[in-house]
Amino acid sequence: MNPVIVTNNLSKWYGNVLGLSDVSLKIEPGITGILGPNGAGKSTFLKLITGQIKANIGTVTINGKKIRNNYTLFSMIGFCPEQDSFYEEMTGWKFVASLLKLFHFSAKEIEERAEKALEIVELTKDKDRVIRSYSRGMRQRLKVAQAIAHEPEIIILDEPLNGLDPLGRRKIIRLIKEYSSEGKTIIVSSHVLPEIEAMTRKIVLIHQGKVFAQGDIHYIRDLIETHPHIISIKCSNPRELASKFIHEDYVLSVHFDSEQDSLLVETRNRDKFFALLPPLFVNFKIEVQEITSPDDNLQAVFDYLVGK
Amino acid sequence: MSVEVRDIHFSYGKVKALDGVDLDLPQGAIGLLGPNGAGKSTLIRILLGFLSPDRGGGKVLDYDIKHQQTEIRRYVGYMPEDDCFIPGMDAVSFTSYLGELSGMPRQEAIKRAHEVLFYVGLEESRYRMLETYSGGMKQRLKLAQAIVHDPKLIFLDEPTSGLDPQGRSEILELIMDISSKKDIQVLISSHILPDIELTCSYVVILNKGKPAAQGKISDLKEIKYNLYEMRIKHEREKFLQVLRDMKCRVEETEDQLLKIYIPPDLDPQEIFRIASEGKTQIRHFVKSQTSLEDLFAEVVGVD
Amino acid sequence: MTIKEKGYTHWEGRLKNGKFPWWPITRYGIKLTFKKKFFKFFFFGTLLPALVYLVGIYVSERLEDFKSMVRESPALLNINPGYFKSYFTNDFLLFMMVMILVFAGGGLISDDLKYNSLQLYFSRPLRKKDYFFGKASVLVFFLLIVTLIPGLILFIFKLIFSGSFKFFVSYPWLPISVIGYSFLVTAFFSFYALLISSLSKNRRYVAILIFSTYVFSDILFGIFYGIYKSPYFSLLSLKVNLQQVGAFIFNQKMQYSVSWIYSFLVLAGVCVLAGFTLKKRIRGVEVVK
Numbered sequence: 001m002n003p004v005i006v007t008n009n010l011s012k013w014y015g016n017v018l019g020l021s022d023v024s025l026k027i028e029p030g031i032t033g034i035l036g037p038n039g040a041g042k043s044t045f046l047k048l049i050t051g052q053i054k055a056n057i058g059t060v061t062i063n064g065k066k067i068r069n070n071y072t073l074f075s076m077i078g079f080c081p082e083q084d085s086f087y088e089e090m091t092g093w094k095f096v097a098s099l100l101k102l103f104h105f106s107a108k109e110i111e112e113r114a115e116k117a118l119e120i121v122e123l124t125k126d127k128d129r130v131i132r133s134y135s136r137g138m139r140q141r142l143k144v145a146q147a148i149a150h151e152p153e154i155i156i157l158d159e160p161l162n163g164l165d166p167l168g169r170r171k172i173i174r175l176i177k178e179y180s181s182e183g184k185t186i187i188v189s190s191h192v193l194p195e196i197e198a199m200t201r202k203i204v205l206i207h208q209g210k211v212f213a214q215g216d217i218h219y220i221r222d223l224i225e226t227h228p229h230i231i232s233i234k235c236s237n238p239r240e241l242a243s244k245f246i247h248e249d250y251v252l253s254v255h256f257d258s259e260q261d262s263l264l265v266e267t268r269n270r271d272k273f274f275a276l277l278p279p280l281f282v283n284f285k286i287e288v289q290e291i292t293s294p295d296d297n298l299q300a301v302f303d304y305l306v307g308k
Numbered sequence: 309m310s311v312e313v314r315d316i317h318f319s320y321g322k323v324k325a326l327d328g329v330d331l332d333l334p335q336g337a338i339g340l341l342g343p344n345g346a347g348k349s350t351l352i353r354i355l356l357g358f359l360s361p362d363r364g365g366g367k368v369l370d371y372d373i374k375h376q377q378t379e380i381r382r383y384v385g386y387m388p389e390d391d392c393f394i395p396g397m398d399a400v401s402f403t404s405y406l407g408e409l410s411g412m413p414r415q416e417a418i419k420r421a422h423e424v425l426f427y428v429g430l431e432e433s434r435y436r437m438l439e440t441y442s443g444g445m446k447q448r449l450k451l452a453q454a455i456v457h458d459p460k461l462i463f464l465d466e467p468t469s470g471l472d473p474q475g476r477s478e479i480l481e482l483i484m485d486i487s488s489k490k491d492i493q494v495l496i497s498s499h500i501l502p503d504i505e506l507t508c509s510y511v512v513i514l515n516k517g518k519p520a521a522q523g524k525i526s527d528l529k530e531i532k533y534n535l536y537e538m539r540i541k542h543e544r545e546k547f548l549q550v551l552r553d554m555k556c557r558v559e560e561t562e563d564q565l566l567k568i569y570i571p572p573d574l575d576p577q578e579i580f581r582i583a584s585e586g587k588t589q590i591r592h593f594v595k596s597q598t599s600l601e602d603l604f605a606e607v608v609g610v611d
Numbered sequence: 612m613t614i615k616e617k618g619y620t621h622w623e624g625r626l627k628n629g630k631f632p633w634w635p636i637t638r639y640g641i642k643l644t645f646k647k648k649f650f651k652f653f654f655f656g657t658l659l660p661a662l663v664y665l666v667g668i669y670v671s672e673r674l675e676d677f678k679s680m681v682r683e684s685p686a687l688l689n690i691n692p693g694y695f696k697s698y699f700t701n702d703f704l705l706f707m708m709v710m711i712l713v714f715a716g717g718g719l720i721s722d723d724l725k726y727n728s729l730q731l732y733f734s735r736p737l738r739k740k741d742y743f744f745g746k747a748s749v750l751v752f753f754l755l756i757v758t759l760i761p762g763l764i765l766f767i768f769k770l771i772f773s774g775s776f777k778f779f780v781s782y783p784w785l786p787i788s789v790i791g792y793s794f795l796v797t798a799f800f801s802f803y804a805l806l807i808s809s810l811s812k813n814r815r816y817v818a819i820l821i822f823s824t825y826v827f828s829d830i831l832f833g834i835f836y837g838i839y840k841s842p843y844f845s846l847l848s849l850k851v852n853l854q855q856v857g858a859f860i861f862n863q864k865m866q867y868s869v870s871w872i873y874s875f876l877v878l879a880g881v882c883v884l885a886g887f888t889l890k891k892r893i894r895g896v897e898v899v900k
Contacts, residue, residue: 038443038472137344162469165343165499166604191472194502201563274541274589281580288580291593302473356734378736382626386734392727395718396643408635409735411626420622427619453731458622485618492619 003028004154004185005049010058012044019044021209023058027187031180033196034189035298036206037306042189043082045206046158049187050079062154075103078147082158084139086131092118092138093127096146103150117149120175136163144172154185161195173199193298203298205305212305221296227304228252229270234262234290235281244280245273262290310335310461310493311355313366313373318350318359325350326361327517333495337487339504339525340497342514343608348497351514352463355495357381369460382411385454389465391446399425399434399441399449403456410457417456424452428482444475451482461493462486468503476503483507501600511600513607521607529597536576538566539592540583547588554578567596632737636745641752644715653714654753657707661761664698665768672772690769692782696861698765699758699792700854708800709825711753716804716821718814719746720893725812729893743889747801754797762789785861792860796853799878803849806885809892825849842867845874852877 003026012019020041036042047053049060051067051074060067067073086095096114105113118127121141126134134142140163147155157176161169176186176199190196196203197217205213213220221229235241242254242263250269257264267273281288294300311333318326325347342348353359355368357377365372371379394402400421407417425434428448433441441449447467454462467483468476484507487494498504504511505525512522521528540547548558548566557569570576583590598606644650671690698704723729732742766786769778779785807820832848835841845851845867852874858864859871 278580278584282584382736388730394728
């Protein structure tokens with residue numbers, strides 16, 4: 001797949017304060033999650049790729065063209081910012097419509113597009129009320145509406161699920177996945193890691209102004225060598241099972257959880273360990289209830305790379 | 309039972325916020341969920357002793373919710389969702405001040421404030437002015453002031469809001485530690501279901517002023533017998549074919565997760581025999597359950 | 612031998628239902644006020660008139676000794692209720708009291724509104740009354756120190772310097788007037804400042820408003836009086852209203868021929884307005900959003 005957004009040695013600082021340092025990324029169509037601690041450089045990154053600020057060093061290109069001050073490219077991008085800043089006296093409808101005007105659509109198109117966007121985020125029945133009367137969830141949905149109304153190819157969402165109740169979150173996640181299957185490029189920045197996991201496996205982890213990890217969560221996990229994998233097995237006789245592989249040198253530790261009737265195994269070689277298991281279960285008649293990998297998730301990856 | 313209320317009704321003028329709520333909350337951590345406008349805040353206001361119900365009554369911590377509201381507030385801790393602090397104070401002064409207002413003697417309040425600030429991880433910044441605090445620190449401070457007077461019931465409103473992944477993880481750990489003590493009740497209101505699943509064993513889902521579901525999460529989530537989620541490696545096609553031959557129904561999600569429905573006469577352990585013979589590794593094997601999210605959607609009735 | 616348990620520990624004490632649950636609020640408010648720059652300077656300045664008047668009493672008693680220095684008529688230093696009235700209602704003192712309000716009252720409630728801390732207060736066993744009482748007590752503390760205390764001290768020192776109870780016998784109601792007027796002016800200014808402090812989230816606006824409303828009301832009076840010469844315009848000026856009521860309480864002649872009752876009503880009206888506004892602005896129930 002051709003990457004849509006490419007950054008080369010992107011660096012930005014504000015006086016003495018570091019924003020981003022030497023970031024070279026290729027972002028492809030589909031959903032990419034951006035995560036990182038506060039102050040890591042995520043917002044700087046998003047501002048740079050949407051052309052809102054100018055980099056000190058490096059370039060950002062979208063489909064091969066430089067983004068900065070390239071107005072034609074702006075119509076390809078939809079941005080849903082984290083902060084709320086609305087004209088409180090406008091109605092929801094007017095807000096979306098007036099932003100659409102900036103794209104030089106005809107009046108009829110504006111009406112159609114605004115209707116469609118508001119319908120997608122389920123604000124149709126509140127579209128004629130002033131924004132001042134909107135609840136937090138409604139404001140959030142309005143922000144998403146203005147980001148998608150002009151049907152951009154690239155959609156960038158900064159904390160899009162903030163303030164939404166579980167159903168609202170679900171709907172927006174579904175919407176994002178739909179756009180992804182239509183071939184659009186979507187970047188989602190969020191602190192709530194389980195939600196990124198619900199949307200995508202591709203992530204970019206930014207920390208201290210640099211990219212600490214990029215790619216599929218599971219592959220990244222594999223690459224983190226300093227932390228052996230943890231595997232949890234819930235079965236009928238954990239101790240007996242453990243005794244069968246405890247002599248293998250790739251089994252680093254075994255921990256018994258008597259409450260749960262399970263054991264936690266630390267291993268540096270998952271392949272060998274997993275290959276070992278099914279025959280053991282069969283031969284020694286061990287009844288298995290559950291096998292999971294507790295640290296094969298985004299929070300663990302984050303903790304290993306960023307944590308103290 | 310630290311919270312027992314019956315038939316609570318409440319209206320703001322013509323708008324009915326709570327329409328007959330019965331609650332019997334057990335010990336431990338309880339999640340309070342519901343769409344916006346379901347009546348959560350109203351219920352909390354009544355439980356914390358700020359509002360009197362139009363109809364119905366009950367007790368919180370053995371104090372009557374209609375007649376002993378001030379007492380309830382003495383033994384309850386509240387961690388608000390929004391930012392709130394008092395300028396011109398450092399963390400120790402702030403926490404002990406609020407402890408005093410709860411009824412602690414001054415010296416005790418100061419002593420306890422230090423303890424509690426150590427506990428929430430603010431020991432190094434406890435003499436700094438609050439204006440200099442970051443978002444994560446402010447959140448921990450809010451937790452500290454909620455527990456300084458050693459309440460028997462703590463209410464946490466969106467405790468992880470605005471925090472970065474590290475902050476979230478730390479606050480959730482603190483919450484789990486507090487709720488593991490058998491004599492404090494923790495009530496958490498949050499929209500982030502994974503957080504609730506991690507910390508709570510019991511949930512109340514409110515919808516349109518009534519509880520749409522309440523109970524232990526493990527009871528509410530149905531275990532779908534004979535439906536298993538799996539991830540495998542090596543000899544995939546062969547493995548799946550054997551399963552299909554044995555009359556299992558196989559589905560695959562886009563994430564390469566397998567959902568396998570095993571006919572009732574087939575022993576699930578057979579799967580391992582098949583894997584062993586076919587040299588397939590089984591890396592993930594879990595009995596499928598409805599997720600909390602699905603439960604929520606089902607119970608709130610909208611999709 | 613034991614090891615301290617890791618993790619959350621309980622507090623073994625008991626929460627007491629104190630008689631003054633609002634006391635920490637007052638204590639903190641006073642501390643915060645003293646931290647402000649220049650406050651001590653203004654506070655000291657407010658006590659200056661008391662010092663001057665005290666010296667005056669001393670001088671009047673030792674008039675013989677000072678006769679050589681003082682050639683004006685001794686009537687100037689005649690200590691009578693009028694002397695007290697002129698202490699309590701002098702422009703400078705009232706003005707300085709307003710400055711104290713600016714320092715102590717600027718952020719009193721407006722900070723709580725701005726930083727959302729009402730949630731923290733009202734999730735405690737604190738009634739609205741306690742909250743207001745605690746906040747008001749900060750102002751009452753400072754104001755009484757510059758009115759009641761000096762007033763009583765002047766009275767007592769008069770008795771001490773004159774060496775007899777004659778003064779007390781002549782004007783037995785004077786201590787009551789001192790106490791009464793002190794409380795009246797303190798109550799009025801407290802309500803006034805609390806009212807304004809609850810109107811805005813910005814402590815600077817509040818400070819400016821406290822100061823300028825007082826000054827402006829007097830200027831307004833001056834303008835209208837200058838044009839129309841009617842004494843009824845004196846009801847516009849907060850300062851003059853206080854002075855009129857003061858004159859009545861100390862049994863002196865009023866400066867403007869308007870009954871002191873009207874002045875009192877104006878002052879009381881402000882207090883009532885404050886009461887309603889505060890009730891409306893501070894809603895305990897909004898603790899949970």
